[in-house]
Amino acid sequence: MPQSQDPLYAGLGQAVRIGTELLAALIVGGGLGWVTDTYLLETGPWGMVIGLMIGAAAGVRNAYRMAQRWPK
Amino acid sequence: MEESPLHPFELHNFIPINLGGLDISINKAVIMMWVVVGLISILMIIAGSARRLVPGKLQSLAEMLVDFIRGMILDTMGKDGMKFFPLIATLFLFILFCNWLGLIPGTYTVTSQIIVTGVFAGTVYLLSLVLGFALHGLKFLGILVPPGTPGWMLPLMVPIEIISQLARPVSLAVRLFANMTAGHTILAVLFGMVISLPFYVSWLPFAATLFVNALEMCLIAPIQAYIFTILTCVYLGDAVTLHGHSEHAH
Numbered sequence: 001m002p003q004s005q006d007p008l009y010a011g012l013g014q015a016v017r018i019g020t021e022l023l024a025a026l027i028v029g030g031g032l033g034w035v036t037d038t039y040l041l042e043t044g045p046w047g048m049v050i051g052l053m054i055g056a057a058a059g060v061r062n063a064y065r066m067a068q069r070w071p072k
Numbered sequence: 073m074e075e076s077p078l079h080p081f082e083l084h085n086f087i088p089i090n091l092g093g094l095d096i097s098i099n100k101a102v103i104m105m106w107v108v109v110g111l112i113s114i115l116m117i118i119a120g121s122a123r124r125l126v127p128g129k130l131q132s133l134a135e136m137l138v139d140f141i142r143g144m145i146l147d148t149m150g151k152d153g154m155k156f157f158p159l160i161a162t163l164f165l166f167i168l169f170c171n172w173l174g175l176i177p178g179t180y181t182v183t184s185q186i187i188v189t190g191v192f193a194g195t196v197y198l199l200s201l202v203l204g205f206a207l208h209g210l211k212f213l214g215i216l217v218p219p220g221t222p223g224w225m226l227p228l229m230v231p232i233e234i235i236s237q238l239a240r241p242v243s244l245a246v247r248l249f250a251n252m253t254a255g256h257t258i259l260a261v262l263f264g265m266v267i268s269l270p271f272y273v274s275w276l277p278f279a280a281t282l283f284v285n286a287l288e289m290c291l292i293a294p295i296q297a298y299i300f301t302i303l304t305c306v307y308l309g310d311a312v313t314l315h316g317h318s319e320h321a322h
Binding site (some may be wrong): 020024025027029055057058 | 075083232235236238239240242243246247249250291295298299302303
């Protein structure tokens with residue numbers, strides 16, 4: 001078991017995180033939009049469209065925030 | 073002989089138990105969890121009982137694990153984070169051993185069920201919320217406003233921040249579940265090839281099976297356990313220090 005400060009190990013951990021970070025925000029944004037469309041407001045496709053866009057932005061924001069934490 | 077590659081993820085009840093409409097039957101996953109908990113407990117109790125100054129094999133293994141977890145907490149949360157050591161250590165060891173034991177043929181990978189990883193991630197996230205509101209009250213909502221945001225950007229930034237917060241438990245749960253499921257599906261596909269191909273080529277997928285299994289055991293299983301716990305540390309640390317951006321703490 002390597003040290004948690006080991007740059008290779010910590011770097012690998014960071015690298016495999018970034019993809020799911022983007023995906024999860026899209027799931028949440030699109031999901032919230034879809035729920036608004038179908039059950040709450042019946043606003044056609046617009047809830048999901050806006051939700052997906054905000055989700056994409058949130059995913060990029062999360063990835064950016066993660067990259068700021070990158071071990072130097 | 074055709075078999076679905078998703079066959080290893082199916083669960084069958086050994087002992088059906090129904091408690092007032094609640095299905096708490098004993099199946100393979102439940103037994104695997106008991107085995108994991110038992111194994112970790114026995115390992116740690118035996119390793120901790122000797123307490124020699126010059127540690128034996130088992131004791132130095134346990135010391136290495138504890139040291140690794142402590143390093144993780146000190147890196148992300150600082151000294152205050154040691155309050156959470158029991159929680160973090162339990163999560164890390166449980167996920168690590170679930171990932172490892174699931175790679176033994178014939179066993180079951182508990183972490184390949186999204187309900188298991190989802191409950192872990194949800195519990196961690198709920199704890200960070202409760203902690204944040206208990207320590208800071210309504211000021212905790214300030215994490216939704218990144219520092220230095222101009223006022224006219226707020227209607228755009230707050231929804232983005234809300235979704236990026238809600239994405240945390242989802243990404244935590246999906247990452248572990250997806251990695252474990254994908255790894256075992258690859259193994260099942262390769263093993264299906266071994267069975268269905270004629271013998272003079274079947275050694276090829278068999279060698280690949282061994283390779284993928286070694287890769288999972290040495291790299292994917294520990295790294296996924298590591299990521300899950302280090303993110304737990306980061307989220308709890310964010311709630312304690314009231315920064316959506318504790319990256320400046322380094």
